[in-house]
Amino acid sequence: MTDPTTSNDSANAGGMLKENALKGKTIIVTGGGTGLGKAMGTYFLQLGANLVITSRKLDVLQQTAAEMESETQVKVLPIACDVRKYDEVENMLQQAIEAFGRVDVLLNNAAGNFISPTERLSANAFSAIIDIVLKGSANCSLALGKYWINEKIPGNILNIVTTYAFTGSAYVVPSSCAKGGVLAMTRSLAVEWGRHGIRTNAIAPGPFPTKGAWERLLPGDMAQKFDFKNRVPLKRVGEHQELANLAAFLVSDFSGYINGEVITIDGGEWLQGAGQFSALEMIPDAMWDNIEKATRSA
Numbered sequence: 001m002t003d004p005t006t007s008n009d010s011a012n013a014g015g016m017l018k019e020n021a022l023k024g025k026t027i028i029v030t031g032g033g034t035g036l037g038k039a040m041g042t043y044f045l046q047l048g049a050n051l052v053i054t055s056r057k058l059d060v061l062q063q064t065a066a067e068m069e070s071e072t073q074v075k076v077l078p079i080a081c082d083v084r085k086y087d088e089v090e091n092m093l094q095q096a097i098e099a100f101g102r103v104d105v106l107l108n109n110a111a112g113n114f115i116s117p118t119e120r121l122s123a124n125a126f127s128a129i130i131d132i133v134l135k136g137s138a139n140c141s142l143a144l145g146k147y148w149i150n151e152k153i154p155g156n157i158l159n160i161v162t163t164y165a166f167t168g169s170a171y172v173v174p175s176s177c178a179k180g181g182v183l184a185m186t187r188s189l190a191v192e193w194g195r196h197g198i199r200t201n202a203i204a205p206g207p208f209p210t211k212g213a214w215e216r217l218l219p220g221d222m223a224q225k226f227d228f229k230n231r232v233p234l235k236r237v238g239e240h241q242e243l244a245n246l247a248a249f250l251v252s253d254f255s256g257y258i259n260g261e262v263i264t265i266d267g268g269e270w271l272q273g274a275g276q277f278s279a280l281e282m283i284p285d286a287m288w289d290n291i292e293k294a295t296r297s298a
């Protein structure tokens with residue numbers, strides 16, 4: 001019999017959209033040099049998009065651009081830009097327009113995060129996360145929104161949040177506040193800028209292992225002790241291609257009537273955490289005969 005925890009047809013399914021589905025679109029991916037940004041950007045390139053990857057570390061971006069180019073034979077534009085600084089965002093946008101003629105899509109993916117009891121945080125530590133995640137996403141959305149409205153371009157914003165943007169989470173409170181703010185911005189702009197043809201959506205991923213996230217959220221042996229896959233009904237973490245498929249759909253014209261939506265991709269993780277009786281999965285099948293007798297006789 002197939003083991004449902006190791007057989008993973010969806011993760012092995014590969015790319016979802018048809019060839020050239022993103023042809024002619026120029027896409028900016030913030031935080032595009034590493035982790036999930038790199039995975040989504042690579043798939044956008046494979047689908048024919050022009051790609052701009054941006055973050056603070058130019059050397060990392062250049063290395064990633066070289067890898068992407070050798071994989072896809074398509075040119076990638078790496079631009080250093082700290083999303084906390086509006087003038088750098090404006091400058092990055094101008095460079096992207098000069099290189100490709102126009103920009104169609106913004107993927108707000110850059111983030112900062114680490115686990116900590118909140119009372120141990122300095123005010124500066126709290127602000128550091130809010131500045132990258134909320135202010136950074138706001139800066140990029142503002143610069144792109146002004147440009148699209150001026151140029152009458154039907155732009156598209158995709159924000160990467162998390163499931164705790166709507167549930168909240170202990171021990172990552174600054175990130176939780178910031179992602180909650182990005183989710184509110186997603187829904188607000190979807191309505192306000194919809195009349196300009198600009199769509200704004202979000203993805204709330206569950207656990208998708210990356211170096212950046214795992215080093216800061218599950219350092220040392222915490223990754224073994226606090227194994228994320230046990231929190232997921234499907235008993236596995238996400239595959240980067242699964243997220244890339246969803247992101248590509250949402251930035252493509254195939255999702256043209258989706259606006260103001262947040263799509264969760266977490267294998268059911270947050271619902272398992274929320275359900276009062278979810279822990280009953282620990283009860284072995286053999287015990288249910290006795291439990292049934294007890295509940296029937298009540």
Ligand code: HXC
Binds near residue numbers: 111116120123126129
């Ligand atoms: C307590 C900390 C800290 C820590 C930094 N600080 N790390 N406090 N615990 N682990 C404090 C510092 O002492 C300082 O406060 C303030 O935070 C700012 O620190 P800097 O190092 O100056 O900040 P900066 O250079 O801006 O770096 C930001 C960073 C860093 C977030 C701290 O880790 C970073 O660059 N991260 C980017 C990548 C990242 O985080 N990726 C993970 C995303 S994962 P004082 O008071 O001393 O000045 C994610 C997943 C969500 O979001 C859901 C997963 C399931």
Ligand code: NAP
Binds near residue numbers: 031084
């Ligand atoms: P990651 O590899 O650490 O990515 C974070 C990126 O943000 C890095 O490339 C970093 O590059 C960039 N960045 C940080 N501060 C920046 C700044 N001030 N200006 C510009 N760029 C900045 O982590 P990841 O796991 O791929 O996370 C990507 C996104 O997915 C994040 O939004 C995260 O919250 C979200 N997410 C991840 C998971 C998961 O399980 N991995 C789950 C839910 C949500 P530089 O250091 O070069 O600036």
